[in-house]
Each structure stands twice: as C-alpha cells, then as structure tokens.
Amino acid sequence: MNERVIGARQLSKWYGEVIGLNSFNMEVGKGITGIVGPNGAGKSTLFKLITGMIRPSYGELQVMGEVPWLNDRLSSRLGFCPDYDNLPDEATGGEFLSLAGGLHGMKGGVLRERISEVSGTVGMEHALHRKIGGYSKGMRQRIKIAASILHEPELLLLDEPLSGADPRARRALMEVIERLHREEGHDILVSSHVLFEVERMTSNVVLIYKGRAVASGDIYGIRELMDDHPHNILLEGTGMVEVAKRLLELEHTVSVGFHGSRECLRVSVKRPEEFFNRIPGIILESGGELREMYSTDDDLEAVFRYLVGGG
Amino acid sequence: MVDSVGVTAFITLTGFKFRKILFNTRVVAAVLVGVLVAGVMFYASTLDVVFSDSAFLLDVLVISFFLPVVTMFYGSSVIRDEIEDNSITLVITSPMSRWAAYLSYYVALLMAMLLLMFAILVGGFLAFYVPFGISRGSVSLLGNMLLLTFLGCTVYSALFLLVSVVLERSIYFGLFYAFIWEGFIGSIPGRISEVALKHYIRSIGSARMEFMEFATASGMVYSLYVLTVVLVVLLAVGIAVFRQKEFPG
Numbered sequence: 001m002n003e004r005v006i007g008a009r010q011l012s013k014w015y016g017e018v019i020g021l022n023s024f025n026m027e028v029g030k031g032i033t034g035i036v037g038p039n040g041a042g043k044s045t046l047f048k049l050i051t052g053m054i055r056p057s058y059g060e061l062q063v064m065g066e067v068p069w070l071n072d073r074l075s076s077r078l079g080f081c082p083d084y085d086n087l088p089d090e091a092t093g094g095e096f097l098s099l100a101g102g103l104h105g106m107k108g109g110v111l112r113e114r115i116s117e118v119s120g121t122v123g124m125e126h127a128l129h130r131k132i133g134g135y136s137k138g139m140r141q142r143i144k145i146a147a148s149i150l151h152e153p154e155l156l157l158l159d160e161p162l163s164g165a166d167p168r169a170r171r172a173l174m175e176v177i178e179r180l181h182r183e184e185g186h187d188i189l190v191s192s193h194v195l196f197e198v199e200r201m202t203s204n205v206v207l208i209y210k211g212r213a214v215a216s217g218d219i220y221g222i223r224e225l226m227d228d229h230p231h232n233i234l235l236e237g238t239g240m241v242e243v244a245k246r247l248l249e250l251e252h253t254v255s256v257g258f259h260g261s262r263e264c265l266r267v268s269v270k271r272p273e274e275f276f277n278r279i280p281g282i283i284l285e286s287g288g289e290l291r292e293m294y295s296t297d298d299d300l301e302a303v304f305r306y307l308v309g310g311g
Numbered sequence: 312m313v314d315s316v317g318v319t320a321f322i323t324l325t326g327f328k329f330r331k332i333l334f335n336t337r338v339v340a341a342v343l344v345g346v347l348v349a350g351v352m353f354y355a356s357t358l359d360v361v362f363s364d365s366a367f368l369l370d371v372l373v374i375s376f377f378l379p380v381v382t383m384f385y386g387s388s389v390i391r392d393e394i395e396d397n398s399i400t401l402v403i404t405s406p407m408s409r410w411a412a413y414l415s416y417y418v419a420l421l422m423a424m425l426l427l428m429f430a431i432l433v434g435g436f437l438a439f440y441v442p443f444g445i446s447r448g449s450v451s452l453l454g455n456m457l458l459l460t461f462l463g464c465t466v467y468s469a470l471f472l473l474v475s476v477v478l479e480r481s482i483y484f485g486l487f488y489a490f491i492w493e494g495f496i497g498s499i500p501g502r503i504s505e506v507a508l509k510h511y512i513r514s515i516g517s518a519r520m521e522f523m524e525f526a527t528a529s530g531m532v533y534s535l536y537v538l539t540v541v542l543v544v545l546l547a548v549g550i551a552v553f554r555q556k557e558f559p560g
Contacts, residue, residue, distance in 0.1 A: 015559060053558040054558065070409070072406045078404070082560070084397050084560055085397065088331070098323070099323060099324070100405075106319070
C-alpha cells in the first residue's frame, strides 16, 4: 500500500445495543477508495467517526496520522459530503457555499473566486442565486460536494454521493468525482451500496458488511463473484411491458418481472454496466418513459453472505 | 481557535444564524406578541390611568410574561432544530472549535432576542405614551425597561440554548419553565420566588423604579451578581455539553 491516509484497528462503535461498527480493521492509501456495503452495513458510521462527529466506543482510528475526535486542525484538512440532506432550504446555493467557506476562515474576494470555481466544477454556477429548497436531488448532491471541496481539503469523504440522483446525474457526479482526484489531486473515500458504480471510479475497494470489513483490495476479484450473483435493478415508468420484452432479448439479462404493478419492473442482469449503457436506447425504442431507476442491494447482500461464509 | 480563521468562522456563523432565527415563520408569533402588547397599551391610554399603571402594565406584559416566553419559543429550538434536520453537520465538521460554535449560536440568539424584545417593548411604550404624552419620567421608564429586557434576554437565551442542546423535546421543558416556573413559582409572594430568574430581574427594576418595588426584592448588586453567576454557569455547562456531544444523525 502507498502512504497510509486512514488506519482503523479494532474500531468499534455501539449505539446502545445497536452495533454500528464491530472490530473494524482498514488501511486506506492515497487515491480513490470505495467503501461498498449494503444499507445498514456501517458505512455512514465509519464516515462519522472519521469526521469526528462521533467518537469510537473501542479501538483506534487515525486519519492522516491524527485522531479525529475534537480535532479542529484535522477538520480543516477534510471535506465531508454526508449521505443525508443537511442543506438549509431557505438559503440560496451561494449563501450556503459562503457559510461553508466562512466556517473554514475564507472571506472576501478569495471566497467569491473559490465559490465561482467549485460551482463550475460541479456544474452549479447557473443555480447559485436560487433557493436550495427548489433544487432537484442531483443539484442538492452537487451543492453538497461543492461545499465539501471549497476549502481544498486533502481528503474528501463522500458518503453515498450518488444516492437518489437520476441516471444522468449519477453519471455526471461520477465524472466530477473522478476529475476531483485526477485534476485537483484530492484523495477520496467514496461509499456506495452499488458495486458497479464504485467500479467506475476506482478499482480499490473496502467491502463492509454488518459493521466489519470483510474484504479489501482490487475490485476485479469481487466482480467475478458478482457474475455469480446477478445485479437487481428496479425500473419505474410507463411502457414497461415493451421494455421488458426488449430486455429479455439482451444476452446478460437473467430475469425480468413486474414488481408490484405493471409500471415497475424488476430486472436481474449479469453485466450491469452494459445494461445501464443500453437502457436509454431501449426506453426510447419502446416509446415508454422512465420515472425512476435504482439498484437494490440484494445482489450485494448475496456476495457479502458468500464472503462471510453464510451462503 | 481565536486566530483570524476562527474570527471569520465566528462572524460567518453568527450572521447566518441570526438571519435564520429572524427570517423564519416564527417571526409571525413575535409580530403577534408585539401587536398584542401595543394594542393593550393603546387601550390603556384611552382609560383613566396614571403613569404608574402604564409602567405596571409594561412590567407584567413584557418583563414578567413575554420576555421568558418569547425567548423560550426561539431559544429552545436554535440548536435542536439543526440537530434534527442534520444541518449542524456543516458546523461540527468544520475547523471551528465547538466552544466557539456554541458561543456563536448564543450571540446570534441574543442579538435576535434583543432586537425582537426591544421592538415589542418600544412598540408598547409608544402605543401608550404617544397619546398619553411623552415626559422625562416616561423616557427614564423606557430606559430602565430596556435595561431589564437586556438582562432578561442575556440570561434566558443562555438557559434555553442549553436546554436545546440537552433535551430532545426541549420545547416541553421550555413551556414548563416559562409558564410554571417563571410564571407561577416566580409570582408566589415570599422567598419561594427567589428560585426564578424573574425575581432577580424584577429586583433590579425594584431598586431603580418606585412602581416596581416589592417587599421581598433582593438588593440590586446581589441580583446582578446572581444573574451573572447563572449566566456564566449556563454558558459553561452548555459549552461542556456541546463539546462532548456526539452527532450520530
């Protein structure tokens, strides 16, 4: 491993009787690292420990050589984009970024210039004067990312940054994240419950399940496991019958079925990337309209159960 | 952190929070209180009253009742709302020290409360004295009332800010405290009322204004001393609790 950025040893966090992390061990080096695990696996608990929002119940955690709890100096070197919505709806995007910059001691022309820069990076320069309450989910994610990179942190922590965004916004956000590392040199820890999304950004992952790190390293070995456990995707919209017919013609489609109503399809595929590349064309050809598309984490659960020896 | 970065962070957070407290739907309640106080005072000016009656009315309406109630209404939600909607994450993960952040919330709340309560007080004063006639005595009364309002806002803001950090249902404690503790226990004749902050605020008023005199009033210096100690203890406890608080979201 290259220079260590984060090191956790026997790290545990309990919320009363609920276990957030359990004897968690992890070494993260420079570059982009993906934290992958199903919902409730402990990803957000890990991010909150790293940012010092909560303190460990047991074990050690070091971030860039420092202990995070009540460490203001370390906070200035971190940028955090949480998985939950923490935006003040009554403020404009510009006001929110001014607040974020001000909290890091930025002001005046330097702050204005930096706001202009980061809003351009995340493609939000046109919406800074609008109230955040009127932003779409994708825009909210972008403004959160902008706030987290405003002070040029050494380590960027992105907790489920793609969650809830539509397919186009997801793709754009993934490009932004890759660019932040490639062009601006941020080390990035990014979490997701969708393995193939992380795969698009990095090959270096830590798999987390039920509060433990069950595997870490190169993603390709894990991808082979994924082929044995097809990826499940839900599609919601109109014209789904025609979409289903066309999907069944694809080589890597394992199964297609309605989920609850005829406007919701549950698709099982072996090559999710190929599926996501082809789905816009299929929707167009079938004359339907896609309202929502998201991955369930059932498939990942299967891989994790396999990894921990449960099936 | 009291370097230039810390000062900028303090000013930024205080300004943002001050605007957030004021430009909020809650301001409707403060406006209604202001209208009510002004209405009652104006009505009193049309009756056969003397100067001390109006001063007594201002004391009952503003100092004794609405001062703790309005401060409770705003103060008990300042940090609690941010914890519940997770917007506090931005502050907690910034390099601003937690003690500085807590003081910043306090200053923002205090500034907002002073603005609102001064406006309510001055509105009520003008509603009575413009028709009644403004005299040197009435201006002195206003000055003293502003002083008591300032002292009350200072201590009540610290109390309800602490409550908003400690209690999840801070508004219920706030209601109990404002109406039962300050409103009821603080009005019981005798020394029992000394457990309420209102007693010391009114004791200072008693020393400065004849109409506010009451038999069990504490001395002005002692009252100021008690209010100062309470303020320092409330802020110190608030900072200590906020500093050690975890924010699991």
